[in-house]
Amino acid sequence: MTLWRDFLTNDKKLIHKWKHYFPIYEHHLSRFTNQDVVLFEIGCGGGGSLQLWKRFLGPHARILGIDINPACRSFEEDQIAIAIGDQSDCDFLQKIINTTGAPDIVIDDGSHVMEHVNKSFSFLYPRVSRNGVYLVEDMHTSYWEEFGGGVRREGTFIEKCKSLIDELNADHTRAAIKPTDFTHTTLSMHFYDSVVVFEKGRHTVKRALAIGQPSEIYRTDRMPEKSP
Numbered sequence: 001m002t003l004w005r006d007f008l009t010n011d012k013k014l015i016h017k018w019k020h021y022f023p024i025y026e027h028h029l030s031r032f033t034n035q036d037v038v039l040f041e042i043g044c045g046g047g048g049s050l051q052l053w054k055r056f057l058g059p060h061a062r063i064l065g066i067d068i069n070p071a072c073r074s075f076e077e078d079q080i081a082i083a084i085g086d087q088s089d090c091d092f093l094q095k096i097i098n099t100t101g102a103p104d105i106v107i108d109d110g111s112h113v114m115e116h117v118n119k120s121f122s123f124l125y126p127r128v129s130r131n132g133v134y135l136v137e138d139m140h141t142s143y144w145e146e147f148g149g150g151v152r153r154e155g156t157f158i159e160k161c162k163s164l165i166d167e168l169n170a171d172h173t174r175a176a177i178k179p180t181d182f183t184h185t186t187l188s189m190h191f192y193d194s195v196v197v198f199e200k201g202r203h204t205v206k207r208a209l210a211i212g213q214p215s216e217i218y219r220t221d222r223m224p225e226k227s228p
């Protein structure tokens with residue numbers, strides 16, 4: 001069953017998600033199905049999305065719901081644990097990781113307040129496992145003042161992402177931008193309507209290769225240097 005169909009036929013706990021997110025989840029999360037993975041979902045809502053991830057990821061997945069609302073404890077069941085606290089509290093997040101180990105998947109569907117989203121990302125992203133995924137939802141709030149947002153306003157998560165694009169490409173900036181851990185551990189960034197997804201992975205030496213018979217039409221010795 002696709003995730004979308006599972007959502008549409010859900011008669012268990014409430015799930016609250018934008019419909020266009022479902023192909024995004026399928027695209028970035030399907031490779032984790034039936035693996036021994038740890039998923040953090042920040043923001044439990046009615047508890048249904050935690051159950052959705054459990055069904056989608058299969059019997060070996062561990063789902064950890066993070067929420068500021070103590071009532072969310074009632075969502076605990078086999079494979080689903082709950083931690084109550086503020087997503088912007090790094091000590092709290094560290095305590096969770098001490099128990100669960102590094103998350104493979106983080107889905108931030110919490111407060112959507114810029115300060116909180118930024119703090120969670122800064123703390124958790126470096127701690128996500130080396131081939132993991134970090135997904136931030138509802139980033140239309142990056143443009144909404146009541147969430148600390150605003151168009152091109154400094155400090156919004158979308159503005160941070162614009163800088164992170166340069167950081168991702170730092171190896172090619174002729175030393176203008178110093179490569180960071182983010183440069184070395186991020187394979188790709190994906191932008192959708194309201195959603196940003198980061199795919200982690202280690203780079204080997206970055207090198208452009210030309211393999212096959214030499215061509216007079218396409219002379220690689222006349223091409224600009226591709227490695228830094």
Ligand SMILES: C[S@@+](CC[C@H](N)C(=O)[O-])C[C@H]1O[C@@H](n2cnc3c(N)ncnc32)[C@H](O)[C@@H]1O
Pocket residue numbers: 014015016017041042043044045046047048049066067068069085086087088109110111116
């Ligand atoms: C949009 S709902 C989550 C919906 C759920 N993920 C779903 O897909 O059905 C947002 C949740 O974030 C929680 N929340 C709000 N501020 C938070 C914070 N600072 N830290 C952790 N959770 C927070 C709320 O209590 C609420 O349960």
